[in-house]
Amino acid sequence: xxxxxxxxxxxxxxxxxGCHTCSVSCKNVWTDRAGSEYMWxxxxxxxxxTGFPTLWxxxxxxxxxxxxxxxxDLKLRSQSKLDSFIKLFYNPNQPGLEDYYEPWTYEYENxxxxxxxxxxxxxxxxxxxxxxxxxxxxxxxWDDDLSGSPIYAENDINLDxxxxxxxxxxxxxxxxxxxxLPRICNHCANxxxxxxxxxxxxxxxxxxxxxxxNQDVCRGWRACVSACPYKKVYYNWKTGKxxxxxxxxxxxxxxxIPNCFQSCVGRIRYLGVLLYDGDRVADAxxxxxxxxxxxxxxxxxxxxxDSVIAAARKNGISEEFLExxxxxxxxxxxxxxxxxxxxxIEYRTMPMLFYVPPLLPAMGKLENGIYEHSAEKFFTAxxxxxxxxxYLARLFSAGNEEIINSVMKKLMAIRYYMRxxxxxxxxxxxxxxxxxxxxxxxxxxxxxxxxxxxxxVDQRYVIPPxxxxxxxxxxxxPEMCKxxxxxxxxxxxxxxx
Amino acid sequence: xxxxLLYIVLPYLAVLICIIGSIYRIRKEPMTYSALSxxxxxxxxxxxxxxxxxIGISLILIGHILPFLFPGQWNALLSNHAMLxxxxxxxxxxxxxxxxxxxxLGARRLISSRIQSVTTTMDLVILLLLLFQVVLGMxxxxxxxxGSMWCTGTTVPYLWSLVTLNPDLSYINDLPHAMKAHIVGxxxxxxxxxFSRLIHMFSVPISYLTRPPQNxxxxxxxxxxxxxxVFARDEARRHFIKASCGVFGGLVLxxxxxxxxxxxxxxxxxxxxxxxxxxxxxxxxRLELTxxxxxxxxxxxxxxFILVAALKDLDREEGKYFIDYQMQPAIAFKNEAGLxxxxxxxxxxxxxxxxxxxxxxxxxxxxxxxxxxxxxTGTPNQGAPAEAPLPILxxxxxxxxxxxxxxxxxxxxxxxxxxxxxxxxxxxxIRRADVTG
Numbered sequence: 001x002x003x004x005x006x007x008x009x010x011x012x013x014x015x016x017x018g019c020h021t022c023s024v025s026c027k028n029v030w031t032d033r034a035g036s037e038y039m040w041x042x043x044x045x046x047x048x049x050t051g052f053p054t055l056w057x058x059x060x061x062x063x064x065x066x067x068x069x070x071x072x073d074l075k076l077r078s079q080s081k082l083d084s085f086i087k088l089f090y091n092p093n094q095p096g097l098e099d100y101y102e103p104w105t106y107e108y109e110n111x112x113x114x115x116x117x118x119x120x121x122x123x124x125x126x127x128x129x130x131x132x133x134x135x136x137x138x139x140x141x142w143d144d145d146l147s148g149s150p151i152y153a154e155n156d157i158n159l160d161x162x163x164x165x166x167x168x169x170x171x172x173x174x175x176x177x178x179x180x181l182p183r184i185c186n187h188c189a190n191x192x193x194x195x196x197x198x199x200x201x202x203x204x205x206x207x208x209x210x211x212x213x214n215q216d217v218c219r220g221w222r223a224c225v226s227a228c229p230y231k232k233v234y235y236n237w238k239t240g241k242x243x244x245x246x247x248x249x250x251x252x253x254x255x256x257i258p259n260c261f262q263s264c265v266g267r268i269r270y271l272g273v274l275l276y277d278g279d280r281v282a283d284a285x286x287x288x289x290x291x292x293x294x295x296x297x298x299x300x301x302x303x304x305x306d307s308v309i310a311a312a313r314k315n316g317i318s319e320e321f322l323e324x325x326x327x328x329x330x331x332x333x334x335x336x337x338x339x340x341x342x343x344x345i346e347y348r349t350m351p352m353l354f355y356v357p358p359l360l361p362a363m364g365k366l367e368n369g370i371y372e373h374s375a376e377k378f379f380t381a382x383x384x385x386x387x388x389x390x391y392l393a394r395l396f397s398a399g400n401e402e403i404i405n406s407v408m409k410k411l412m413a414i415r416y417y418m419r420x421x422x423x424x425x426x427x428x429x430x431x432x433x434x435x436x437x438x439x440x441x442x443x444x445x446x447x448x449x450x451x452x453x454x455x456x457v458d459q460r461y462v463i464p465p466x467x468x469x470x471x472x473x474x475x476x477x478p479e480m481c482k483x484x485x486x487x488x489x490x491x492x493x494x495x496x497x
Numbered sequence: 498x499x500x501x502l503l504y505i506v507l508p509y510l511a512v513l514i515c516i517i518g519s520i521y522r523i524r525k526e527p528m529t530y531s532a533l534s535x536x537x538x539x540x541x542x543x544x545x546x547x548x549x550x551x552i553g554i555s556l557i558l559i560g561h562i563l564p565f566l567f568p569g570q571w572n573a574l575l576s577n578h579a580m581l582x583x584x585x586x587x588x589x590x591x592x593x594x595x596x597x598x599x600x601x602l603g604a605r606r607l608i609s610s611r612i613q614s615v616t617t618t619m620d621l622v623i624l625l626l627l628l629f630q631v632v633l634g635m636x637x638x639x640x641x642x643x644g645s646m647w648c649t650g651t652t653v654p655y656l657w658s659l660v661t662l663n664p665d666l667s668y669i670n671d672l673p674h675a676m677k678a679h680i681v682g683x684x685x686x687x688x689x690x691x692f693s694r695l696i697h698m699f700s701v702p703i704s705y706l707t708r709p710p711q712n713x714x715x716x717x718x719x720x721x722x723x724x725x726x727v728f729a730r731d732e733a734r735r736h737f738i739k740a741s742c743g744v745f746g747g748l749v750l751x752x753x754x755x756x757x758x759x760x761x762x763x764x765x766x767x768x769x770x771x772x773x774x775x776x777x778x779x780x781x782x783r784l785e786l787t788x789x790x791x792x793x794x795x796x797x798x799x800x801x802f803i804l805v806a807a808l809k810d811l812d813r814e815e816g817k818y819f820i821d822y823q824m825q826p827a828i829a830f831k832n833e834a835g836l837x838x839x840x841x842x843x844x845x846x847x848x849x850x851x852x853x854x855x856x857x858x859x860x861x862x863x864x865x866x867x868x869x870x871x872x873x874t875g876t877p878n879q880g881a882p883a884e885a886p887l888p889i890l891x892x893x894x895x896x897x898x899x900x901x902x903x904x905x906x907x908x909x910x911x912x913x914x915x916x917x918x919x920x921x922x923x924x925x926x927i928r929r930a931d932v933t934g
Contacts, residue, residue: 004713081706088702089551090536090544097538097611129538130610195710198702206715216527219700220534237615240533278713316720470718495529 002278003301003312005321006189006209007247007271007464008352009261010333010340011182012452014359014411015268018180020044020141022260022269026184029259030246035238037103037128040140041245042260044182048156048170048391049143051181053099056231057344058157063093064229065192065347072286074348079196079223088198093226094235101138103128129237147171147178158394166388177386179358181395182268184260185232185245186343186351187211189281189299193244196227201242207317208466209352210247218242229347239495253468257461267455272328272462273321274335274352275301275312285348290400292345299350300335303328324464329451330354337440337448339407346398357392357404359411382408406439413438414445503681504655505664511688518691519699532697535612542605550598553591557634560588560645565656568649575646584645588638595631599624619693626686633679641673641882647847647865652680671848797822802926805829808894809921811837816853816861816872818842821927827890828853828861829925830872836903836911837925839890840875844868846883891931897922907931 026042045051059065063078076083078093087093106123114121127134143152148171159167170177187204191211194202201217202224204210213224213233220240224233233244248258256262261269276299284295301308303325312322325331333340333354340354382389382405389404397403413434420426435441440448451459523530536543564571575581603624606616638644651668658665669677690696715721768776797803797820805819806829816828826842828851840861842851849865856862860869860878868881875886893904896919903913915923 084702084705089547090540092544094536094540096536096540130614132610190711194712197712198705199700200702200704200708200712203712203714206713206720207717219531219697219702221702222534222536235534235537237535237537239528240531241528316715316717316722318719468716495533 001301001308001311003275003308003315003317004189004209004278005207005312005317005325005464006187006274006276006352007252008187008209008274008330008334008354009184010270010272010330010354010356012268012270012356013179013181014356015266015452016044016180016182016358017266018044018046018145019265021263021265022182023140025259025263026245029248031243033236033238034128035236036234036243038097038100038140039234039236039243041232041234041243042182042184043140044144044180045141046144046147046153046178047181047395048147048153048159048178050152050155052140052142053095053231054138055155055157056095057229059229059347061093062095062226062229062231064227064231065349066190066285067348068286074190074282074285076192076196076227077229079192079227084196084198084221084223087223088221091222091226094222095225095231097129097237101140101142102134104134104136107133145178148173148176153178158391161390161394161399162388166390170386170388170391175386179387181343181355182260183230183232183343184353185211185247186230186349186353187245187247188349188351189276189278190285190348190350191228192347192349193224193228193233196223197221198223202233205249207321208249208252208464210249210252211244212246212249213242213244215239215241215243229344229349230351249466252463253466255463255465257457257463261461267460270329270333270451270455270460272330273303273325273464274328274330275303275308275317275322275325277301281350285350289346289398292348292398293341293400293403296342296345296350297335297338302335303331318465318467320467321464324462327462329455329460329462332447332451337410337444339410339448341396341403341407343395344398355396356411357396357407358387359408359415382412410438410440410448413440414448417442417445418449500666500670503677503684504666504669505659507681507684507688508659511684515687515690519696522691522696523699530696531700532694533615535615538611538615539605539609542601542609546598546601546605548598549594550602553594553598557588557591557595560584560591564645564649565653568653572646572649581643581646585638585643588645589635592631592635592638596628596635599628599631603628619689623686623689623693623695626682626689630679630682630686633675633682636675637673637679640675641847642866644676650849651847652676671846797824801929802893802895805837805839805892805925805927808835808837808915808923808925811925814855816840816855818853821890822929826850829892830855832873835915835920836905837892837894838872839892839905839925839927840870840872841888841890843887844883845877845885845887846881851887890927893926893928893931894923895926897924904928904931 022042023040023044027040030041031037031039040052043052051057056062059077065077066074067077069075079087104125105128107126108123110121111123124133125136126132143149147153154167154171159170162170169175187209188211189204189209191202191204194204194211197218198221199217199219201214201219203212203214205212218241220235220242222235222242224242224244225231225235228244233242235241236243248256248260251258258271261271280299284299285292287295303309303312303322309322330340333356340356342351342354345351385408389401389408393399393401393404416426416434417431420431435445536547575584606612606620606624641647651672655665655668658668669680672680686695690698803819803822806817808831811817811829811831813831813833816830818826818828821827821841828840828842830838830840832838842853843849844851844863844865846863846866846868849863851861851863851868851870853861855872856869859872861872862869863883866882868883869878870876870883870887871878873889875889877883877886889909891905891907894902894913894915896902901913902915902919902923903911905911
């Protein structure tokens with residue numbers, strides 16, 4: 001057993017209001033440099049929708065992630081060893097600027113410097129790449145709130161398996177439904193970006209699982225950009241290096257909350273430690289699509305198990321870390337309550353960011369403007385949900401509708417139960433039936449309710465002490481080696497010739 | 498002087514700066530050590546430029562390096578005419594590919610405003626230099642045909658002379674101008690490697706082929722400690738095994754040599770008396786030959802005259818080779834008047850030795866690039882690769898008493914006659930005065 005710790009995340013989609021505050025706070029801190037203007041390490045997509053970059057989920061086009069080869073082994077869909085060398089001089093799978101958007105600003109100087117004339121001076125949009133005036137044709141959240149639109153939402157490839165009738169229902173005027181999907185790097189346990197890097201510049205940190213690009217080793221082959229199925233590695237055209245979400249590790253290392261988490265208005269985000277077995281990752285990702293979610297859960301470890309704790313200690317995981325793993329809200333959501341699911345696990349990268357699927361658009365259809373009170377009606381509504389279960393299954397369980405159904409039922413049962421506590425307008429037998437149906441019990445329902453609706457900051461973000469100070473003191477003196485401690489001199493990013 | 502600068506000083510300087518500069522850049526500025534890809538900004542043009550260029554230039558460079566590393570095998574391979582034609586044809590095709598790639602890449606840099614925003618002056622300089630270099634290479638290939646063949650006698654020994662720190666320009670002195678410019682261009686490009694995007698040729702990701710797919714780095718001291726102990730233990734064992742293997746292998750090699758000698762001494766085959774005599778005789782003969790050669794050289798250095806041949810041995814069709822004062826080959830014929838006709842045998846094109854059999858029109862042939870030279874005047878035929886005529890040498894005919902019977906001066910005047918009774922015993926010489934005077 002090779003116990004590794006992972007600082008992982010849960011996003012509760014029912015709570016996301018699509019305000020993009022997370023994206024903006026990330027952009028302001030990390031990607032406002034030249035060459036990175038178009039990058040959105042954190043972005044929020046409207047689902048159904050085509051996302052950013054456009055149609056990133058279409059792996060027939062971008063060829064990201066892993067696939068199983070004939071022998072049942074995992075193989076990169078593109079950028080495997082031989083493939084990489086063939087594509088060294090030109091990579092047909094790499095997304096170009098047109099797949100994202102051309103970043104722009106406005107010519108504000110003109111407002112002050114314009115010659116006196118007949119008209120008011122204007123600030124026209126200019127490209128942040130060429131500095132030339134440009135027509136804005138796309139942006140990072142261009143299809144925001146545009147569910148139901150034939151040019152955006154209908155092209156969502158997750159709708160492919162829906163029948164025409166289901167599609168029709170989904171896009172029916174005045175009943176159009178949608179939800180928001182905030183995305184950051186999944187910091188996968190089986191990252192295809194790391195596996196694809198010809199230079200070996202990408203790596204996963206053993207102690208916290210954060211996936212990083214070493215800018216000094218990166219040679220700009222851009223294989224990671226193609227290989228990441230979530231398109232969360234971006235190429236900086238100015239420095240010629242790849243960049244990606246760093247989970248704000250400089251903040252984590254000093255016990256602070258990452259930007260997008262801290263700024264989240266809807267408080268949808270949870271952060272905590274998960275333990276997983278490094279030896280089991282590869283096998284877990286080789287199972288058939290419909291059992292992938294279960295296989296991933298099997299590769300995650302129970303931080304209360306004595307044998308796990310012993311193996312973790314042997315691997316150098318500190319007591320404080322184990323304590324954080326036991327208090328982790330992520331462990332609660334993913335393992336104990338089994339409510340949070342990975343996004344597109346069929347890419348087989350074993351993402352470590354989990355989503356609680358949205359209940360509201362699914363169920364917000366009941367008659368007469370109020371939710372029905374009988375448990376029976378409650379659950380039959382699942383089949384007629386406005387966002388088809390099939391669609392959610394494509395996103396969160398590799399097509400396995402049973403898993404989505406069980407999550408939905410549990411979420412509904414909790415809602416039902418909590419309503420009964422507050423209003424006392426439901427029959428006790430009905431409630432216990434609902435709880436049974438939802439495979440939960442009053443204690444658990446209350447715990448989930450508290451963690452969903454009333455958590456404090458400390459409950460949402462259980463940040464383990466990363467103890468980087470130990471590393472610094474033992475490997476080099478801060479006096480001798482200022483750059484590597486995060487203190488002192490900074491290196492100017494300049495490519496030269 | 499300028500030759501020494503361009504072909505000896507420049508190469509050493511270029512290689513030195515390239516090595517030191519590249520190491521400096523790779524170690525001190527690892528972030529910059531790659532080419533700045535612009536596929537993200539513009540993909541279509543890049544495909545049509547980058548693919549042909551890189552495929553073309555990689556194979557062309559291999560074609561340049563192979564004859565340098567294995568000149569013997571290369572020559573043997575190309576001695577088959579079909580193979581020679583195939584290699585030359587492939588070369589033309591690949592350089593055309595390179596040219597296409599460069600033109601597209603250059604056009605894209607000049608046309609696309611997005612690409613312009615990531616283009617440096619050095620990028621343009623490099624593009625232009627590469628364009629020159631490819632065009633010069635193609636020109637050379639067209640003007641002096643079969644470069645893949647003659648390079649083993651010219652540029653390859655020149656390069657080896659540089660590598661062995663014994664630079665010798667005589668190999669490339671007679672090369673056409675385009676080829677010389679091509680050589681200078683190559684050294685300039687080598688010089689620019691550390692200062693331009695060319696540095697990316699050192700970043701070929703070979704290690705990707707062997708590395709495991711996942712890369713997990715622990716910076717955790719508690720985790721590290723255990724790993725370090727295991728590593729140290731393994732490392733110590735590895736060191737010990739390596740060292741033992743080395744020592745053991747060395748001992749085995751040493752003892753093989755020593756045992757062989759000892760074995761030879763006691764049990765080796767003995768020479769019989771007659772065999773020993775024969776061996777000594779052959780050794781003596783070899784020494785005599787060497788002494789003779791030495792004597793000839795000394796003679797050549799000191800003597801006023803160098804013996805070419807007896808007059809009666811000269812022939813009108815088949816010339817006799819001899820070596821002149823500069824130790825260069827020359828050929829002696831007899832003309833219609835029964836007088837000697839001496840002509841240099843070093844082709845004025847690329848310095849091959851010209852053949853000694855005159856054809857019906859009284860011309861001799863340089864086999865390397867098919868130039869015909871007239872024996873009487875030395876002029877090459879129309880359209881021959883060689884442009885300058887072969888020099889005609891002066892001569893002196895002496896009788897057996899050492900009196901001058903007839904001579905031809907450097908300018909071509911012939912003095913004296915040879916009586917028929919003297920023709921039997923007369924000998925032909927060349928005279929230092931004719932050559933140096």
